[in-house]
Amino acid sequence: xxxxxxLNLIATSxxxxxxxxxxxxxxxxxxxxAGHQTVVNAKHLSRNNGHAKNVILFIxxxxxxxxxxxxxxxxxxxxxxxxxxxxxxxxxxxxxxxxKTYSVDQQTPDSAPTMTAMVTGVKTIGDSLxxxxxxxxxxxxxxxxxxxxxxxxxxxxKQHGLSAGIVSTARITHATxxxxxxxxxxxxWEGDSDKLAGATVPDIAxxxxxxNVNGGINVALGGGRTRFIPNTVTDPEYGVAGxxxxxRNLTVDWTTKHTNAHYVWDQxxxxxxxxxxxxxxxxLFEPSHVxxxxxxxxxxxxxxxxxxxxxxxxxxILKKNDNGYxxxxxxxxxxxxxxxxxxxxxLTETQQFAAAVKAAIDATDPEETLIIVTADxxxxxxxxxxxxxxxxxxxxxxxVGATKPxxxxxxxxxxxxxxxxxxxxxxxSNAQPEGSKTFSFPATAAWASGSxxxxxxxxxxxxxxxxxxxxKVEDANYLQEAxxxxxxxxxxxxxxxxxxxGPKAHLFHGIVEQNVIYHVMADALGFNDExxxxxxxx
Amino acid sequence: xxxxxxxxxxxTVSFMAFSLSSFAESVSDSNPxxxxxxxxxxxxxxxxxxxxxSITNAWFFWRTPNIIQTQDxxxxxxxxxxxxxxxxxxxRKLYHTDKTAVEYMPTDMPTNNMSFDWFKLSGMMSKEExxxxxxxxxxxxxxxxAELRKGEINGQAVEVLWLPNENLxxxxxxxxxxNRMELRLIEITPLSLAVKQPIAIGDIxxxxxxxxxxxxxxxxxxxxxxxxxxxxxHHH
Numbered sequence: 001x002x003x004x005x006x007l008n009l010i011a012t013s014x015x016x017x018x019x020x021x022x023x024x025x026x027x028x029x030x031x032x033x034a035g036h037q038t039v040v041n042a043k044h045l046s047r048n049n050g051h052a053k054n055v056i057l058f059i060x061x062x063x064x065x066x067x068x069x070x071x072x073x074x075x076x077x078x079x080x081x082x083x084x085x086x087x088x089x090x091x092x093x094x095x096x097x098x099x100k101t102y103s104v105d106q107q108t109p110d111s112a113p114t115m116t117a118m119v120t121g122v123k124t125i126g127d128s129l130x131x132x133x134x135x136x137x138x139x140x141x142x143x144x145x146x147x148x149x150x151x152x153x154x155x156x157x158k159q160h161g162l163s164a165g166i167v168s169t170a171r172i173t174h175a176t177x178x179x180x181x182x183x184x185x186x187x188x189w190e191g192d193s194d195k196l197a198g199a200t201v202p203d204i205a206x207x208x209x210x211x212n213v214n215g216g217i218n219v220a221l222g223g224g225r226t227r228f229i230p231n232t233v234t235d236p237e238y239g240v241a242g243x244x245x246x247x248r249n250l251t252v253d254w255t256t257k258h259t260n261a262h263y264v265w266d267q268x269x270x271x272x273x274x275x276x277x278x279x280x281x282x283x284l285f286e287p288s289h290v291x292x293x294x295x296x297x298x299x300x301x302x303x304x305x306x307x308x309x310x311x312x313x314x315x316x317i318l319k320k321n322d323n324g325y326x327x328x329x330x331x332x333x334x335x336x337x338x339x340x341x342x343x344x345x346x347l348t349e350t351q352q353f354a355a356a357v358k359a360a361i362d363a364t365d366p367e368e369t370l371i372i373v374t375a376d377x378x379x380x381x382x383x384x385x386x387x388x389x390x391x392x393x394x395x396x397x398x399x400v401g402a403t404k405p406x407x408x409x410x411x412x413x414x415x416x417x418x419x420x421x422x423x424x425x426x427x428x429s430n431a432q433p434e435g436s437k438t439f440s441f442p443a444t445a446a447w448a449s450g451s452x453x454x455x456x457x458x459x460x461x462x463x464x465x466x467x468x469x470x471x472k473v474e475d476a477n478y479l480q481e482a483x484x485x486x487x488x489x490x491x492x493x494x495x496x497x498x499x500x501x502g503p504k505a506h507l508f509h510g511i512v513e514q515n516v517i518y519h520v521m522a523d524a525l526g527f528n529d530e531x532x533x534x535x536x537x538x
Numbered sequence: 539x540x541x542x543x544x545x546x547x548x549x550t551v552s553f554m555a556f557s558l559s560s561f562a563e564s565v566s567d568s569n570p571x572x573x574x575x576x577x578x579x580x581x582x583x584x585x586x587x588x589x590x591x592s593i594t595n596a597w598f599f600w601r602t603p604n605i606i607q608t609q610d611x612x613x614x615x616x617x618x619x620x621x622x623x624x625x626x627x628x629x630r631k632l633y634h635t636d637k638t639a640v641e642y643m644p645t646d647m648p649t650n651n652m653s654f655d656w657f658k659l660s661g662m663m664s665k666e667e668x669x670x671x672x673x674x675x676x677x678x679x680x681x682x683x684a685e686l687r688k689g690e691i692n693g694q695a696v697e698v699l700w701l702p703n704e705n706l707x708x709x710x711x712x713x714x715x716x717n718r719m720e721l722r723l724i725e726i727t728p729l730s731l732a733v734k735q736p737i738a739i740g741d742i743x744x745x746x747x748x749x750x751x752x753x754x755x756x757x758x759x760x761x762x763x764x765x766x767x768x769x770x771x772h773h774h
Contacts, residue, residue: 110755126758175755188759194746231743239622243747288643288749339754455750457766487766488754 045094052370052503052524053324056360057118058090059176060353061111062335064378065497070343070417071350073393082390089358090373093501097508099517100495101377104133108493111335112187114376114514115179120150121518127187129179139185140199149183153521157326158213160527163318164325166217167310170289170332171224173204176376180328181217182207191227192246203227209250209257216258219317221283221310223290225265235287236265237302254282267303275316283310292333292345293352294476307331311356315363329356338379339488341424341454341479342439343417344394346381370502370524372517378492380420387416394474412465415473417480422489424479426466429456435466439477459485571603572660573704576732578725584718600729600736606659607736618742619659627656632742636761639745662707662721663698667691671698679708680726
């Protein structure tokens with residue numbers, strides 16, 4: 001009887017999660033039972049107070065809560081359901097907290113101090129990577145940086161004999177991955193040619209390759225090739241010159257410095273890597289950031305792995321270490337898509353990010369691996385109006401029972417997703433005429449120079465709003481309307497979510513400062529035991 | 539919207555239309571190497587209903603087989619397209635006063651349906667466009683033989699003076715119901731003899747290089763701030 005009851009509840013719960021288009025519409029009893037089952041499940045949650053052998057920290061760059069909600073609905077709708085009932089992989093992790101993202105000097109932060117907080121336990125100022133707040137912005141002196149650097153969880157993992165890896169869809173020298181291994185007061189000093197004259201602090205790319213703690217970083221997969229190769233060497237995929245002026249070819253240094261080391265730059269090279277015989281893997285798949293997931297397969301010249309493939313390969317290499325590992329995985333282009341004002345690419349990037357989390361969950365044992373999924377900051381991305389359930393999330397708002405889209409007070413339809421500011425402002429810009437803006441300017445009109453969508457440097461005031469239709473707004477290149485005209489949509493200051501599962505995941509609760517994330521990871525890995533063993537007993 | 543603002547947009551957009559194309563054909567290997575030239579052009583954009591409101595803009599154009607560079611008459615802004623050995627094209631906007639280049643990565647060009655037609659970049663008209671236009675007669679422009687061609691492209695009346703020996707547009711006039719745009723060649727010389735030379739590639743490579751994809755994360759960068767405020771404040 002007990003077993004039957006349990007199965008019945010599981011079946012009811014499934015009705016609410018598999019997509020209503022594929023199942024009977026839940027009855028009131030179904031809703032009630034599913035809600036009850038959630039409570040039953042919560043009662044059976046048991047805290048895992050053991051030490052974590054492994055920690056995987058997932059960062060959805062710019063993945064605010066509205067992005068998660070919209071992506072959840074989009075993902076569910078692509079599976080044929082209404083969408084709202086869907087759950088992304090990481091939403092099923094048992095523990096949740098909210099993270100306050102402000103930095104020492106910013107109400108709305110950038111990715112450098114936020115990631116610094118997460119991997120060092122200390123908040124700092126904008127643009128700074130793993131150095132404390134007392135270091136001036138763009139400090140040139142390596143001695144000053146060294147005296148004020150903050151130890152990162154990745155460095156500590158290496159010091160404790162663990163393996164360490166970083167994976168990103170952004171340049172591997174971009175702020176989020178860089179904060180795990182580099183110390184500098186200017187996040188833009190990614191290559192030696194980016195530094196100010198006279199700066200003695202090493203550039204970020206060289207800090208990655210020269211990282212010397214206990215054998216160095218084991219896996220680094222992402223974009224950003226040009227900061228690793230000298231200006232006398234051309235890119236293997238596109239033929240453009242490298243950016244290093246110091247003559248170093250860091251991809252060569254990587255393989256000569258490490259044992260069982262490989263450098264790969266395309267899908268074929270990546271696929272050929274045998275994790276069992278590889279201890280150090282550097283993969284740089286584009287000169288700058290890698291492709292958006294929405295464009296990756298169709299447009300990449302030489303092929304490049306998805307975030308999920310990179311994550312899986314990284315785990316396969318890192319897990320060989322019996323001491324465990326620390327892995328950071330970033331969905332870096334959620335942020336870029338939002339900056340471009342293009343919800344479609346932000347949602348599809350998040351969808352791929354969720355797939356990477358699922359791959360990690362599937363590849364690890366929850367008893368010994370702490371998985372944390374969070375964001376560094378949010379974006380000014382909104383889900384508004386009163387659309388009916390199942391309304392296409394990228395579509396026009398259409399209310400319950402309505403047969404036509406809802407109209408604003410000008411008599412015009414509007415979308416559910418919008419931005420509070422950015423490039424989707426409908427006044428004429430210097431690049432596109434008045435009206436709706438597109439990520440990719442139509443070929444038949446004059447071609448607007450520039451990529452990364454619409455990159456205006458000026459706008460004229462809009463006169464009213466454009467007339468929208470479903471085909472236009474559900475197009476992959478549509479830029480949702482923005483209230484405030486800006487050259488780039490901005491970050492937002494509200495809290496972001498922290499999802500967690502595994503050892504010590506229960507320590508995430510309530511609303512916490514962002515730097516608490518480090519302290520939970522360090523505690524789970526046992527790094528705090530030496531200093532805090534007495535207080536733990538209390 | 540102010541007329542000047544409108545014309546500014548048209549000017550920007552039309553310049554790119556003259557020089558660039560999307561969905562373009564791939565460059566044929568059979569094309570002979572293009573003559574290296576240095577040119578000065580003048581572009582005039584006039585709103586049909588406000589003929590006195592025209593905007594004129596002069597700019598320089600330098601062409602070698604694998605590099606095309608432009609520069610505004612004030613010398614501050616320019617663009618550069620470089621064709622690499624494997625056929626990829628690197629595109630950068632140049633801000634000479636700030637010694638900064640803004641890169642548009644090859645990754646992002648196909649994302650935006652952008653592919654560069656080197657022939658069109660080099661001559662400001664594609665082969666397809668030229669073939670669409672009817673040959674009217676042979677003329678002389680700046681002492682060179684030129685074909686006058688007329689027709690319609692994308693709903694616009696187009697008139698071109700094409701230099702067949704140089705594979706280069708001398709004059710282009712595009713007209714629709716709203717605007718009339720005229721591009722006119724003022725001066726052309728072999729590149730080696732030109733008084734005003736393009737900025738050397740070595741110097742450009744020493745500029746600070748910024749990926750356009752990073753603008754959204756560079757809100758505190760002095761150059762990005764300056765770029766946005768300088769142009770954005772036109773309307774305030």
